[in-house]
Amino acid sequence: MDKKSKMQAEKHLTGTLVLSVFTAVLGFFQYGYSLGVINAPQKVIEAHYGRVLGIAPPDRHATNGSGEDGTVPVTEPWGSTEGTSVPLADTSEDPASSPHILTMYWSLSVSVFAVGGMISSFTVGWIGDRLGRVKAMLVVNVLSIAGNLLMGLAKFGPSHMLIIAGRAVTGLYCGLSSGLVPMYVSEVSPTALRGALGTLHQLAIVTGILISQVLGLDFLLGNDEMWPLLLGLSGVAALLQFFLLLLCPESPRYLYIKLGKVEEAKKSLKRLRGNCDPMKEIAEMEKEKQEAASEKKVSIRQLFTSSKYKQAVIVALMVQISQQFSGINAIFYYSTNIFERAGVDQPVYATIGVGVVNTVFTVISVFLVEKAGRRSLFLAGLMGMLISAVAMTVGLVLLSQFAWMSYVSMVAIFLFVIFFEVGPGPIPWFIVAELFSQGPRPAAIAVAGFCNWACNFIVGMCFQYIADLCGSYVFVIFAALLLAFFLFAYFKVPETKGKSFEEIAAVFRRKKLPAKAMTELEDLRGSTEA
16 A cells, blocks of 8 residues: 555545534534624614614724813724714713713623633533533534524514623533534544644634625625624524534544443444544543543543643643634624724725635645644744734824825734634644543533633623723734743643644643753654654
8 A cells, every 4th residue: 555545544534524523613613603793793783772772873983082072083093183073972961871881782792702602611521421522512502593593583672682692692502512513523533634624613613704794794684674684694504513413423432431332432433434443543542541540530620730730731721812812803803993993995895805814724724734733833823923913003003194004904914814824723722632631621621611712701892992092002912912822832832743642641741841842842752652
């Protein structure tokens, strides 16, 4: 057998495996759709909130300074002081009836999605072990369908409350799904394809974002008549996933290690790998099962108190924090607003352009991640985002002096997204499952998921206020964070490319992680040889 044929035999990419992974990542498609759908129709929904609440919508070009006559200057991008003036609604009799209330409701509509994710992420390990990976994904789809119905029917009740409730329930679904999907995909994937298939999580997210942006155009669904349908449309993906899951095999690792069903695990492996001898993977699972048995069941509390897992937990949390606090969700949530302030005539189309670039480079990352490795791509992405954030800040600050700086800001935004998709975007979703063996994996995924969602909530809730406060310098904050994340990743994050779960776990079983990244790589190579 030649080398190419041998590689193909090792990878075992079968139709059942493709169907199973595609079906699972539909959960991430819904996550991406929910992230992006709230962006384009912002003004339309805010205007509807204003009519329901009897409040004039806020002008996003307004600065914090107000004129003596009760007007607010409508300005150039953040921080500029020149512009025209528009009268504010008279709120002297009722202080609560203020444009700031609309800002609060809007920020809550955006960020409550992450609150649902935070709450449900802690139950991922329990529901995944209790029901199994496939049945768990089936059951949690009920939450997605319910949440999308609430948003789709928003015009028939207090729209602001129905949208907030709908996004919270949808967030509950996405919090569970964002833990169950990587768990399932990592357990059904062959080692040679685990990285590439793991990046499909991010591809599903950006595809969801792109489709939501296109459908959010005002001549499609992003108008005053159709926006409830736009918000609730991801329920269709939930229904599709529900029926396709009925065709998917259960995780062989779950069947063998958790339930001890050897024959069922073999059948599942044969369905996933085709006509091949499953005994090699069964032997690997047996080794992992023995290791898990010796570890006993690892709770979230034990995950933090045991020195055995300390370094791996720190790495798992920091990659999640770096993904969210990199500033990418500020782009996803408020990109239309940012392009508008950068002087772009048609900001909605520029936002869709970001979605297209996002999707293209996620596809590229699928091929890069197994060639270049997780760690190197993660580092390259963080550094590229850091440079882009600095360029974006320069463009926004100097825009009032040089009109061509709008192009600098636009290019910087596109590069920011490109570098995110190279590493910090896809890698955190599957590297946590790679860092831990079967025993601590569910607890680790739950903790990492909670951390990711908590950071998501903080960015979604606070970015608009921070942008108003910091003006054109808002991305300096993200640049400083990106520098800190880069330094941490350089010294602490190990390479996991092509390693089994046990080989990766062996790195963290040492008393202390080596101080330098090269030493870590040598340890990994040594464990491979052993």
